[in-house]
Amino acid sequence: MKKFKKNWQIQKNWQLIFPLIGIIGLFYSAYKLAFLIITEFHIVFTPLIILVLFYLLLKFFLFLFKLLEKKWIVTYRWEIIRIFIVFAITGSSSVLIGKPIITLLGITKENLNPFVYWFLYIIIGLIFYQILLVFFGWLFGQFQFFWEFEKKMLRRFGLKRFIN
Known part of the structure; x- marks a missing residue:
């Protein structure tokens, strides 16, 4: 041990x-x-x-x-495991939250082209993913890491004006 x-x-x-x-x-x-x-x-x-x-x-x-x-800049090696756990929880949670939201908006596979449905599903999931990533990062004590990660991701999406 x-x-x-x-x-x-x-x-x-x-x-x-x-x-x-x-x-x-x-x-x-x-x-x-x-x-x-x-x-x-x-x-x-x-x-x-x-x-x-x-x-x-x-x-x-x-x-x-x-x-x-x-x-990644971390103080201890075990923090990498914590970061992986945050990514796993965030990915699963964004799908679980995105599904009822897309249903609430009336978007189904039956009333839309499957390509459009999956495109909207991914976009909505991605929006919630960004929010949940910072939240779960904070919850697991890695807020600074995920805030920097989020800012880098927003820059790549071309959303520089939303970053301080």
């Missing part, structure tokens, strides 16, 4: 919650992906496929950590 704490630069035990949430999320993702791959329920192979997918996802994200650690 000391090696783990040293590797992730964890000073206090409460900071262990972020690697734990990351591992649980990774396992859940492997579980969901396994059932997308397996069309029939094979009780013998399912745990093996889940473990293989978990291992591959873990290696992929550890590789991403090394790349992003140089690009």
Whole structure:
């Protein structure tokens, strides 16, 4: 455990919650992906496929950590996990909020061309994503990181006048 704490630069035990949430999320993702791959329920192979997918996802994200650690300015390595958790929660939440909003506006697949429907769905989701990203960043103690990230994103969208 000391090696783990040293590797992730964890000073206090409460900071262990972020690697734990990351591992649980990774396992859940492997579980969901396994059932997308397996069309029939094979009780013998399912745990093996889940473990293989978990291992591959873990290696992929550890590789991403090394790349992003140089690009993102964070004080401790465990904060990268916290940032990934904020991105995951924000993405899911923007979809959950966007769906009722688009329905409330009367936009459905039946009354619009599918291309127009999905375009509007993505635009509405993107608007809520921007708002939720800063909110969840604040909630997880990473407001400054996500505020700078948001300003950079708005500049790329050509919305410089909305940034101080």
